[in-house]
Amino acid sequence: MATHSATHDDHDHKPQGFLDRWLFTTNHKDIGTLYLVWSLIMFLVGGAMAMVIRAELFQPGLQLVHPEFFNQMTTMHALVMIFGAVMPAFVGLANWMIPLQIGAPDMALPRMNNWSFWLLPFAFFLLLVTLVLPGGAPQAGWTLYPPLSLQGGYSIAFTIFAIHLMGISSIMGAINIIATILNMRAPGMDLLKMPLFTWTWLITAFLLIAVMPVLAGAVTMLLTDKFFGTSFFNAAGGGDPVLFQHVFWFFGHPEVYIMILPAFGIISEIIPTFSRKPLFGYQAMVYATASIAFLSFIVWAHHMFTVGMPVGAQLYFMYATMLIAVPTGVKVFNWVATMWRGSLTFETPMLFALGFVIMFTIGGFSGLMLAIVPADYQYHDTYFVVAHFHYVLVTGAIFGIMAGVYYWLPKWTGFMYDEKLGKIHFWWSTISVNVLFFPQHFLGLAGMPRRIPDYNVAFAEFNMISSIGGFAFGLAQVFFVYVLWKASRAGVKATDQVWEGAKGLEWTVPSPAPHHTFQRPPVIDDSKLAHGDVTH
């Protein structure tokens, strides 16, 4: 192992003490690692809650948990997965990769970066501690709709303060990412030469600062309704519960793109690498991402077609929602066109990327079905919706994250992960996730409502199949942790470029990436960038 003087020779000035290295760190790579490890822990916590849900739904009738606890599990599973697993994972990837991709020595605001991360443990302490407080955790669903959310216990206050902290953390993270991308690019790294992961994150960061404050406002009004006698949403005092749904989904729909756009970016990096071809339609990808982001602000009411909207509003929200299929279709087309006549190889990141393209598209199609107003009256609040958003969030967002982790892991650890284990993880996850979620489409079409611990015996077989898939998928992720643990300790030494077809600045630094990189701005050679040749 390297002695102190040896690390000194590497100009690898890592702080030595544990606290200095992690608690007080301002290094973008260490903070990225913290975010990613945090997200993995939350993924397992949220996953354990999902196992409770699937175990209770294994058979009709109530057998394992009380209905109240079941509702706490559905609520907490969503909050933990969205705010604890998916969003921090993307922020972690952004921290690690954006400075490396644009040739910056660090994030623009390193100390704020530290604060963004260290708010999260406090936020999740507040949220998770409600599980052991009298009255239990919130049970009204992650959407916190009044009047139900106002009728519960005091846990709503903990949840709201936790959301405030998560919101502040996300907003600071987003400001940091925008400042980094706008101000810290190496000379010659023009905006339209940036890798797509950086591009999608720039757009995502703008979404975050536009909608996280709206969520903060909505939950603040909920808080004053509950404890300070206001009546924004409290019907008893003349408030309007439907108004909450409008404000919530004004945040909520852009939020779903916050959870998918960075995944689009990751996939747009991986497919060209393993196709050994430049990305097809680079600029179209950038503009499609921006269009999706813009459209996300004007479609929110498709989550609430059944509240009794005027018919004109329903028609508008239906067509506006369907319009999103156009830029999304451009993306899927470009990914496929990138692979067309490429010399493809199927390493684990590529497998996850291909799984993403196929299964995210399935989720997109069920989303289009839900956008059809007359059909939505049947699908609303059923397992069809559950199947839809798990296809876009699990086989979409989470498969995208896993693809990115396998893709960049050798750059982080300096070791190649075990390719055989990676492939086992992919196939195990892909088969089980479809066994888990595909039957839920049919359960929903047959009328099984979501968020209910018991169900009609007619739904028994498909629920049992779904639960078996769920347990298998859960186990696959424990296996994933083992693969990661193994790859972090030993393996085949990774080269600087890692992948034969990889292009871009992040592949010019050594593997593992030293503690400090690009202290001097790199000289940009357009032919060595993934998207340097903007004329193609």
Add this chain to the structure above:
Amino acid sequence: MSREAANLLVVRRLLVVVAAAFFLGFALVPLYEIACEKVFGIKLDGAGVTASEARAMTVDPSRTIRVRFDATVNSALDWEFAPKHRVVEVHPGQLTQAWFTATNRASHPVVGNAVPSVAPNTASIYFNKTECFCFTEQLLAGGETRDMPVVFVIDPAIPREVRELTLGYAFFLNDTATRRVVAADVAATPRS
């Protein structure tokens, strides 16, 4: 401009966006009301008209509109609540009285508030109440039953294709008012 100054400028500008977005969340409350009432013609507050305004409307005996009544109680409120009659038939412009009955199943006084809604919602601006139990808090003593009136008139300007509409009420527990009543009761009871 130095990099620090450039970063500071970006941070300042983005913080303005954050503040504006936070403010927008609250601004959506009045904006929603304006959008509903002015753009879509949906009356949200169910506010009444005066009796003289209502009498000024001319009755249109050539048309009959069927009005259905619906009554629900929020799960937090232990009351029974139902209309006396499910359906009435009225002429536009005709002042009509209908009755609802509520019973407090609890053994202590409880205050409830009724929230009205009219379906189809585009007909709501033509549906006018001159008197309604939903205008005020309703205090029911433990076990008390009360008949409550609503007096309404349908504006003759209502589109011809509307032949049927539903007036629904949902009763909610008014926590704050109930606590106030209980506190006043305790204060009024002479101590032994």
